[in-house]
Amino acid sequence: MAIVERPQSARDGQRLDYQAKLTGRAAYLADMKMPGVCEGAILRSPVAHAWIRYVDASEALKVSGVVAVYTKDDVVRGTGIEPYYGPVFKDQTIVAVDKVRHVGDPVAAVAAETREAAEEAATRIVVEYEDLPPVMDVRDSVKEDATLVHETVRIPEHGFADLAELKPIENTNVCTHFKLRKGDIEQGFAECAHVFEDTFILPTTQHVALEPHGCVASFQPDGRVHLWSTTQNPFVVRTQLANIFKLPVSKIRIIVPYLGGGYGSKVYPKIEPLTVALAQKAKRPVRILLSREEVFYTVTKHAAVIRMKTGVKADGTFHAREAEVLLDTGAFAEIGPRVAKKSAYTAAGPYKFSHVKIDAKSVYTNKPPAGAFRGFGVSQSAWASESQTDIIARALGRDPCELRMQNIYDEGDEFVTGEKLWSIGVKGCLEKVAQEMKWSEPMPAPEDPSRVRGRGLAALIKATITPSISCAAIKLNEDGSVNVFTSTVEMGQGSDTAMAAIVADTLGISLDQVSVLGVDTDVVPYDLTTSSSRSTFHMGKALELASLDLCEQLRKFVSEEYDVPFDETRAEGGKVLFRENALDFREVLFNHFGMQGGTLVGRGEVKTSIKDPETGDKTTSSFWFVGAGGSEVEIDKDTGRLRVLKHATAVDVGRVITPLGCQQQLVGGAITGLGQALFEQMVFDNGVLVNPNLVDYVLPALGDMPDVITPITVEVPHKNGPFGAKGIGETSLIPVAPSIANAVDDAVGVRIKDLPVTAEKIFLGMLDK
Amino acid sequence: MKKAIAMEVNGGSRELEVEPWRTLLDVIREELGLTGAKLGCDIQVCGACTLLVDGKPVSACSVLAVDVDGRRVATVEGLADGDRLHPLQESFMKYGALQCGYCTSGFLLTAKAMLDENPHPDDDQIKSYMGGSFCRCGCYQEIMQAIRSVAQA
Numbered sequence: 001m002a003i004v005e006r007p008q009s010a011r012d013g014q015r016l017d018y019q020a021k022l023t024g025r026a027a028y029l030a031d032m033k034m035p036g037v038c039e040g041a042i043l044r045s046p047v048a049h050a051w052i053r054y055v056d057a058s059e060a061l062k063v064s065g066v067v068a069v070y071t072k073d074d075v076v077r078g079t080g081i082e083p084y085y086g087p088v089f090k091d092q093t094i095v096a097v098d099k100v101r102h103v104g105d106p107v108a109a110v111a112a113e114t115r116e117a118a119e120e121a122a123t124r125i126v127v128e129y130e131d132l133p134p135v136m137d138v139r140d141s142v143k144e145d146a147t148l149v150h151e152t153v154r155i156p157e158h159g160f161a162d163l164a165e166l167k168p169i170e171n172t173n174v175c176t177h178f179k180l181r182k183g184d185i186e187q188g189f190a191e192c193a194h195v196f197e198d199t200f201i202l203p204t205t206q207h208v209a210l211e212p213h214g215c216v217a218s219f220q221p222d223g224r225v226h227l228w229s230t231t232q233n234p235f236v237v238r239t240q241l242a243n244i245f246k247l248p249v250s251k252i253r254i255i256v257p258y259l260g261g262g263y264g265s266k267v268y269p270k271i272e273p274l275t276v277a278l279a280q281k282a283k284r285p286v287r288i289l290l291s292r293e294e295v296f297y298t299v300t301k302h303a304a305v306i307r308m309k310t311g312v313k314a315d316g317t318f319h320a321r322e323a324e325v326l327l328d329t330g331a332f333a334e335i336g337p338r339v340a341k342k343s344a345y346t347a348a349g350p351y352k353f354s355h356v357k358i359d360a361k362s363v364y365t366n367k368p369p370a371g372a373f374r375g376f377g378v379s380q381s382a383w384a385s386e387s388q389t390d391i392i393a394r395a396l397g398r399d400p401c402e403l404r405m406q407n408i409y410d411e412g413d414e415f416v417t418g419e420k421l422w423s424i425g426v427k428g429c430l431e432k433v434a435q436e437m438k439w440s441e442p443m444p445a446p447e448d449p450s451r452v453r454g455r456g457l458a459a460l461i462k463a464t465i466t467p468s469i470s471c472a473a474i475k476l477n478e479d480g481s482v483n484v485f486t487s488t489v490e491m492g493q494g495s496d497t498a499m500a501a502i503v504a505d506t507l508g509i510s511l512d513q514v515s516v517l518g519v520d521t522d523v524v525p526y527d528l529t530t531s532s533s534r535s536t537f538h539m540g541k542a543l544e545l546a547s548l549d550l551c552e553q554l555r556k557f558v559s560e561e562y563d564v565p566f567d568e569t570r571a572e573g574g575k576v577l578f579r580e581n582a583l584d585f586r587e588v589l590f591n592h593f594g595m596q597g598g599t600l601v602g603r604g605e606v607k608t609s610i611k612d613p614e615t616g617d618k619t620t621s622s623f624w625f626v627g628a629g630g631s632e633v634e635i636d637k638d639t640g641r642l643r644v645l646k647h648a649t650a651v652d653v654g655r656v657i658t659p660l661g662c663q664q665q666l667v668g669g670a671i672t673g674l675g676q677a678l679f680e681q682m683v684f685d686n687g688v689l690v691n692p693n694l695v696d697y698v699l700p701a702l703g704d705m706p707d708v709i710t711p712i713t714v715e716v717p718h719k720n721g722p723f724g725a726k727g728i729g730e731t732s733l734i735p736v737a738p739s740i741a742n743a744v745d746d747a748v749g750v751r752i753k754d755l756p757v758t759a760e761k762i763f764l765g766m767l768d769k
Numbered sequence: 770m771k772k773a774i775a776m777e778v779n780g781g782s783r784e785l786e787v788e789p790w791r792t793l794l795d796v797i798r799e800e801l802g803l804t805g806a807k808l809g810c811d812i813q814v815c816g817a818c819t820l821l822v823d824g825k826p827v828s829a830c831s832v833l834a835v836d837v838d839g840r841r842v843a844t845v846e847g848l849a850d851g852d853r854l855h856p857l858q859e860s861f862m863k864y865g866a867l868q869c870g871y872c873t874s875g876f877l878l879t880a881k882a883m884l885d886e887n888p889h890p891d892d893d894q895i896k897s898y899m900g901g902s903f904c905r906c907g908c909y910q911e912i913m914q915a916i917r918s919v920a921q922a
Contacts, residue, residue, distance in 0.1 A: 015862075021870030022858045024805020024845035028871065031804035210809045210817050210871040210905050260807065260871030261905050292810050492869025492906045660865045664908065668868060671907030694810040694903070703896045705909050 009511040010501040010658040015494055016516060017258065026258050029214040029230050030289055037216065038067050038111040040278050040288035041118035042271075043125050044297060045100035045107055048134035048366040048687025049147070052096060052127060055108060059124040065117035068282035069125065070274070071108045072097045081277070085244050087236065087268040088163055089175065089333045090154035094244070094277045100129065101149055101331035102368045103688050104297025109274055111282040134366035134687035138305055138326040141173040141363045149173055149331060149364035156243075161467055162610065166337045175329060176337035176362035180344045182416050188320030188355025192311030195320075196392055200384035201754035203681035204303040204328065204367055207374075208699060209491075211260025212295045215275040218285035224251045225276055230259055232266040232489050233529035234521050240269045241276060249521075256519035259491035263672065264372030265299050266491070267531045268335055296692035300682060301373035302339055302362075303328040306384040308347070311355075316398055318407040320355040323347040325381055329362045332369040336362035339370075342463055343377030348416050349385040350426045350461040350626060351407040356416050366687055372531055374672060378462040379734045383755065386458035386738035390745060400742065401434045401457055408459065409626075411716075419618045423726065425652035425716035426626035430459050432712045436648035437630040451634050453645070454747025458735035459628040463621030464727055465532040467608045471525035472542035474503055476550055476600040478593075480574065480586035482507065484516045486543065487527035488535045493729055494661035495535050501658055502540045502722050506547035507585070508573035525603075533727030536657060537623055540722035542604040550602030551576075554585060557592045623718050623726045627651040629670065629735030631706075633743040640763030643706075644674065644740060650712035654726030666711035666732045673736025675700040678756050774838040778803070779847025787834045794818045794829035797844060805845035805874040809903070816902030819875035820844055826882045826901075845874035848881065856919050857881060866915040868906035875902050880916050890920050 020026035057069040075083045075094050083097065084090035095106045108125050112118035135141045135149060153168040153175060168175040189195055216228040225247070231237050234254040242249045259266060271288050279286040290298060304327050311320035325343050329336030344360035360377075373379075393400040408427050415421050434440070434457065443453050473485040484503055490496045500514040517524065527539055551571035558576045559566040568578055575582045583591075589598060608622035632646040649670045656662050679698040683690045691697045711732070717724025741752050750765030771786040778801060787796050797803050797820065806829055809817030813828030820829040821843035848855040854862070857877050867873045876899070883890060883898040890898065895916050904912060 015865070017870065018862050018867070021867055021873055022845075022854065022861055022877070023849055024803070024874050026870055027804070028807070030808065031798075208905055209869075210815060210903065211807065211869070212809075259869060261869040263905075292812075492867075492871075494868065664865055664868055664906070664911070667910055668907030671909060672905075693812060694814045695812060699903050699905070700907075700909075701900050701903060702909050702913070703900050705896075705913075709910055 009504040010497055014511065015497045015660065016500055017490060017496055028211055028260050029228055029257050032228060032257065034216055034218065034285050034287070037285040037287045038113065038282055039115040039118050040275065040286050041110050041115065041122045042106045042294065043108040043122040045096065045103060045105040047100060047129055047131060048103050049132040050100050050129035051132065052098065052100060053130055054128050056126040057108060059126065060110060060121040063117055063121040063124060065113035066121045067111045067113065067284055068278060069108060069110050069121065070278050070281050071095060074277065074281060080246060082244050082246065084154050085240050085269065085273060086333060087335050088159060088337045089168060090156050091150055092332050094273045102366050104294065104368055105331065106274060109278050111278045111284065111286045135173065136365055136367065136684055136687060138328045138363045138365060141365050142326065142361065146173055149366060163337050173364040174361050175333045175364055176340045178341045178344050178360045180356060180358040180416060183355035185320055185322050185355050185357035189311045192319050193314035194312045194396065195309065196388060196395065197309040198388055198391060198753060200306045200308065200387060202304045202380050202383055203755060204370065205301045205676060205680040206296050206682060206697065207263040207265035209261030209263055209265050212290040212292060213266065213270050213298060214289040215271050216285060216287045217275040217279040219279055224253060227254045227272060227276065229254055229256060229272055230266050231256055231272065232262045232491060232531055233268065234519055235487060235526050236529060237269050237272050238521055241272060244273055245276060254521045256489050259489060262491040263374045264376065264531060267372045267529055270298055292694060293692040296682065296689060297368045299371045300330060300368050302336065302370040302377065302380060304380040306381065308384045308388050310388055310392060312392055316396060316403055316406055318351045318353050321348045321353045322357045323384070325358065325360040327360065327362050327377065327380065328365050328367060328370060330365055330367040330369040333362065334369045334371040336370060339377040343381045345463050345620060346378045346461050347381040347385060349382065349389065350409050350459050352409060352413060367684065374669065374730050375733050376532065376730065378460065379676065379737070382458065382460045382734045383737050386735065387741050387753065390456065390742040391751065394745065401430065401439055404430060404457065404459055409461065417618060417620050419620060421624060423654060423716050423718040424624055424626055425714045426459055426461060426628065428714045428716065429626060429628040429650035429652055430457065432650045432714060433457060433628045433630040433648045436710050436712060437632060446634055450638055451636055452747045453632060453634050454743040455630065455632045456739045456742025456746055457628065457630045458738040458742065460731065460734045461624055461626050462730065462734065464534045464623060464625065465529070466619060466622045467610055468528040468534060468538060470527045470538040470542040470606045472539060472546050472604045473525055474543065474546045474550060474602045476585060476589060478586070478589060478596050478598060480584055481513045482509065484514060484543065485524045486516065486539055487519050487524045488539045489519055489530040491530065493665060494658060498536055498657045498661055499539060499543055502543050503547050506544050507551065533625055533729035535727070536725050537721045537727050538606045540657065540725060541720065542606045544722040545604030546602040549604060550600060553600055553602070554588045557588055558583065561591055623721065625652070625727055625731050627731040627735065629732065629739045631736070631739040631743045633740060633747055635744065635747050635762060640759040640766060642744065642757065642759055642762060645707055647706050647736065648710040648712060649732040650714055651728050651731040652714045652716050652726065653728050654718045654721045655715055655724035656713055657723065657725050662713050662728060663711050665728045667709050669730065669732035670709050670736055671700060673733040674704070676755065677737035677740045681756055772835050774835055776837055777841045779844060789833065789835050791834050792830055793820065793832040793834045793837050796834040797829060797842070803844045803846050807871050807874065816875040816879065817872050819878050819902065821878050821882055824882060824885060826879045843878065845877055848877060856922065860915040860919050864911045864915040864918065866908050866911040868908055872902060872904045876904065876912060884920060888920070892917070895920070
């Protein structure tokens with residue numbers, strides 16, 4: 001398919017959501033009022049691992065204002081619900097039934113007239129626990145004699161197509177073991193001049209979307225349930241709720257307001273099942289707004305331990321890569337199995353290896369559940385792979401940029417899975433970053449002689465979720481303006497503007513003629529999820545197709561009305577052209593209906609497959625996203641204190657849709673990466689999280705910023721993307737941490753293998769030398 | 770139980786009866802329906818709940834409403850002059866200094882307080898004054914540009 005050049009309707013600074021967000025009028029979940037709503041509060045486990053002996057709620061019910069208390073008895077005693085759920089395995093329950101599996105695991109919930117009453121009542125619920133030893137480290141959890149987090153794991157009948165082959169290993173804590181193989185690894189190592197082996201570690205972290213999770217559920221007189229929720233994938237949540245509450249999906253309506261950030265923390269069911277259950281029992285609308293502390297117990301990023309072994313030929317050719325990736329999925333599998341799979345696909349990095357053996361395991365522990373986090377397993381494997389790439393370069397006396405260039409993927413190269421890679425501008429990204437970092441020039445000396453500077457690079461490749469579905473519709477109104485129906489959730493990434501721009505540019509009308517409804521599952525067509533950097537590519541394409549469908553219908557009207565062959569009509573610039581005539585869409589619609597009025601609907605759908613529809617080739621990812629990052633750091637030789645002076649990030653975006661959106665996603669992702677690299681970690685002591693607050697869990701602030709972060713867009717168009725565009729949401733985060741660790745090594749010769757990179761670790765490393 | 774308080778909010782006088790334990794943030798949001806300020810961390814470190822009291826930024830999540838009796842409160846809803854946006858709002862729009870928007874009200878009000886005190890701060894002064902607000906989408910670079918452009922105007 002030819003890639004269409006596009007006019008650009010979206011100018012810098014123009015975003016559809018800005019007027020509302022800048023004036024305080026944008027409605028987020030907690031801003032909505034609902035008459036008669038009860039406030040919910042959750043009693044959570046104080047211990048990491050224990051059998052529940054009994055739960056006694058009788059005292060809680062005596063608290064004034066309490067409407068209902070929900071406990072394990074409600075889950076098991078036949079209220080007509082399916083007790084077990086979860087996006088991959090059915091290992092979650094609405095509240096804990098037999099065991100608590102992490103500190104903060106919900107044990108009971110209260111609905112009351114006020115939040116104060118609900119919280120007070122929750123403290124009066126009596127629970128007796130019988131403690132079990134918690135498993136807090138994946139390396140302990142995979143041992144044969146490890147205490148089991150789940151005695152059995154239920155598998156759903158209809159799971160995700162790409163995860164069908166992944167099953168938990170019985171009587172272990174391993175809930176997924178994904179194997180990726182190419183060639184013969186032993187032979188590969190035997191053919192190498194050099195073999196390197198290192199272990200890399202990443203801690204558990206949290207997304208800290210500034211807006212905590214929230215949900216309102218309200219049963220209607222007709223038996224339907226309406227939800228307002230902070231979810232990134234309302235249709236998946238709807239399916240899960242339908243299974244739990246045994247309702248047709250048509251009886252569940254989910255409305256999603258603007259989200260105050262997501263970054264993966266709001267995909268798959270979070271507090272929706274509990275809110276619905278509580279509303280069902282209370283027979284009243286119920287609202288649950290999580291506290292900041294509760295958010296830390298709700299979802300996290302996978303900690304990881306990665307053993308990586310790499311064989312290199314004498315000339316620097318990467319030849320054999322073996323890796324064992326242990327991903328800490330916490331108390332529930334959540335989407336961990338797919339995180340493991342995605343992590344495995346890129347554990348060999350964006351480099352050509354002849355022999356590959358990757359074993360990625362998603363492992364249960366007694367930490368809060370880990371799920372999707374911007375970078376989805378790839379920031380973990382790239383931390384290992386890109387750090388080791390520099391270790392190799394240094395050992396061989398090679399320039400790290402040049403060594404990468406020697407081995408990096410190019411257009412048409414074969415991926416580990418055997419498929420060919422297209423639209424893969426990673427080489428261009430690395431070149432541009434090196435240029436921006438003045439890589440070939442000598443490092444300028446710091447002004448202060450007690451400091452020393454270093455530079456580092458990193459590159460990446462990542463897959464998007466495949467297969468997946470995006471359906472969309474647009475509506476042409478009688479005045480020629482257009483409404484857009486999309487389930488892509490605006491959570492800050494600028495998707496409303498990007499989607500409207502794709503419609504405006506395809507129809508040839510101005511952006512101010514296009515309105516985006518917002519997400520309501522009763523109205524907007526199905527979309528799998530707003531995650532995996534997939535929306536511009538998939539939903540954007542669906543909207544391009546919907547726009548073309550609309551144009552085709554308008555051309556048919558003109559063709560019939562004016563008796564002109566269809567092929568001699570064109571739709572362009574908001575008009576239908578034929579012979580010497582040009583009719584506005586508005587006029588075409590007027591002529592068709594014979595009066596001012598009527599609606600014309602354009603439809604579009606995108607379904608991706610694990611096989612290329614044209615060639616039948618294996619397609620692990622409907623597109624690959626690639627990029628590179630570079631960091632320049634300055635270190636105080638006396639204290640190890642580190643400052644990142646400069647970061648450059650290059651991303652192959654396919655084609656820019658909204659220039660501002662690209663800049664914000666590239667720079668914003670890099671800043672999230674900076675937090676992961678330098679500060680963020682959830683710290684546990686005997687199973688208890690010691691820093692579930694924003695004083696002790698440190699986020700990057702304005703004063704931590706480098707002098708400059710330079711976003712660079714590289715455009716290698718993809719044949720299936722709208723105007724050639726690909727996804728960009730996660731790319732720039734991934735190279736930040738390894739590029740900083742590589743810069744630290746360049747500056748002071750200290751190799752940090754466990755995140756975050758702190759002054760203390762650098763200082764101790766310098767002492768050891 | 771309830772206590773009568775009077776505040777000037779965005780230039781208009783408001784008289785309310787509130788329980789003594791309710792926070793300023795809660796009362797402004799729930800009683801007055803001004804929901805631009807957000808709850809983020811609940812322990813006055815993230816900046817999302819920032820309001821101006823007598824022109825100075827405060828974390829409204831950690832201030833009792835009764836302690837604001839007789840004082841002047843400014844929220845983001847009062848920043849624009851009718852349909853005309855405040856120069857900071859214009860500048861945030863121009864430079865793209867927000868994504869999800871959850872932190873925006875806090876950043877705008879804190880920046881306004883800073884510029885009211887010091888109309889021409891340098892970069893270090895901006896970083897220091899604005900250091901108590903988090904933007905988790907990572908718009909710090911654009912926020913610096915936006916504030917700098919107003920400070921230099």
